[in-house]
Amino acid sequence: MNTLLLVEDEPKTGGMLKQALESEDIEVIWAKNGKSALDQMENGKFDIVILDLKLPEMSGVEVLEGIRSVDKYVEVMIYSNYQEPPVMKKLINIGIEGYITKGADADLWNTVEMVKARLN
Amino acid sequence: MNKVENLSHKEIDAKIFHIKHSENVAEAVALIKALYSELEHQKQKAALSELTLGISHELGQPITNIRYTVQYYRKLFEKTISVDLVSKIFDSILEETERMGRLIKRLAPLTSRQSIIEPYNLMNIIQNRVKAESIRLQNLKIQVKISPSTPIYIVGDAVKFEQLISNLLFNAIDAISEKKLREDNQIYIQVKDKDDEIKMTFKDTGIGIAAKDKIFEPFFSSKLPGKGEGLGLFIVWNILKMQGGKIRLDTRYKDGASFLITIPKTKSETKETL
Numbered sequence: 001m002n003t004l005l006l007v008e009d010e011p012k013t014g015g016m017l018k019q020a021l022e023s024e025d026i027e028v029i030w031a032k033n034g035k036s037a038l039d040q041m042e043n044g045k046f047d048i049v050i051l052d053l054k055l056p057e058m059s060g061v062e063v064l065e066g067i068r069s070v071d072k073y074v075e076v077m078i079y080s081n082y083q084e085p086p087v088m089k090k091l092i093n094i095g096i097e098g099y100i101t102k103g104a105d106a107d108l109w110n111t112v113e114m115v116k117a118r119l120n
Numbered sequence: 121m122n123k124v125e126n127l128s129h130k131e132i133d134a135k136i137f138h139i140k141h142s143e144n145v146a147e148a149v150a151l152i153k154a155l156y157s158e159l160e161h162q163k164q165k166a167a168l169s170e171l172t173l174g175i176s177h178e179l180g181q182p183i184t185n186i187r188y189t190v191q192y193y194r195k196l197f198e199k200t201i202s203v204d205l206v207s208k209i210f211d212s213i214l215e216e217t218e219r220m221g222r223l224i225k226r227l228a229p230l231t232s233r234q235s236i237i238e239p240y241n242l243m244n245i246i247q248n249r250v251k252a253e254s255i256r257l258q259n260l261k262i263q264v265k266i267s268p269s270t271p272i273y274i275v276g277d278a279v280k281f282e283q284l285i286s287n288l289l290f291n292a293i294d295a296i297s298e299k300k301l302r303e304d305n306q307i308y309i310q311v312k313d314k315d316d317e318i319k320m321t322f323k324d325t326g327i328g329i330a331a332k333d334k335i336f337e338p339f340f341s342s343k344l345p346g347k348g349e350g351l352g353l354f355i356v357w358n359i360l361k362m363q364g365g366k367i368r369l370d371t372r373y374k375d376g377a378s379f380l381i382t383i384p385k386t387k388s389e390t391k392e393t394l
Binding site: 109 | 173176179183185187188189192195
């Protein structure tokens, strides 16, 4: 079974995505802020991380840097509903494997399929 | 609000060099004024871009939630459907639309064009706003000192002034409630009636503000997660801006936060009050 770390502070969004991923036999650990995500990274091994960019206290970039300092090779997919080119450029330089859009284009099952494709 | 600055430091330096070497005082004053207005314009443009980005993010969240809820249950209902669950989904969607509605209402002071300009007693508005919060103030043992007790009249939009006071008051109360040791809690609101402007000091003995340079930016909040959407001071800044007023944080004050506010009196109002 694959294990995924979901970093998302919005309760309903995180809850729905967790349920959908679990229905496809992916184990989901859900961190609601950057600090807790980094704690999880220290203590567990993940096949993939889904990282929301707008988090309380720590920014997505800071969390990504933290994740990369613990695990250089884990797959990280950015999860956001807006993309600022300078931020994206920075994230790509630190190292990300993909981008999932939220907001007006949000598609739950498509997201699940994207995650499954990366895991295979 | 310094993210989108079109004028580079080099260009500003060049303009300052020009000002320093201008031949007479009148020319220097004109150059300073032009530079000031250019910087103000840029500040407004940056604020607008921050606001647009913030709104698209804030609306993106409920939209994601609605789409996910519908997409998840549509698949689930292919197997089985229950009235209870349908009702739960409807509630969830309505809740998200209310959330979008709250954002629109919160931004109303910035978009509303219908304002009634009339003379009002601003001390009266301050006292009424404080009175309306009396339960929270008493629970947190906060003493509010308002001066003077005599009326001060100004011509303007009373509703917007009320929103300005509300936002500052909510922030002051929140800042005090976040303090660990809550002793001798005070909020001071002092108004001075000058010839052509009103000067107001609004200070509290709360936890104070760490990120001083960002506080007037939209969607920036230093409150605990989930406690503030980061629009209060941005709205205050804009309400003042609309009438040529100003607000700044007094960085010398260390016992909490202190805001210094200036509201100009218009010519028509001078006639009214005289």
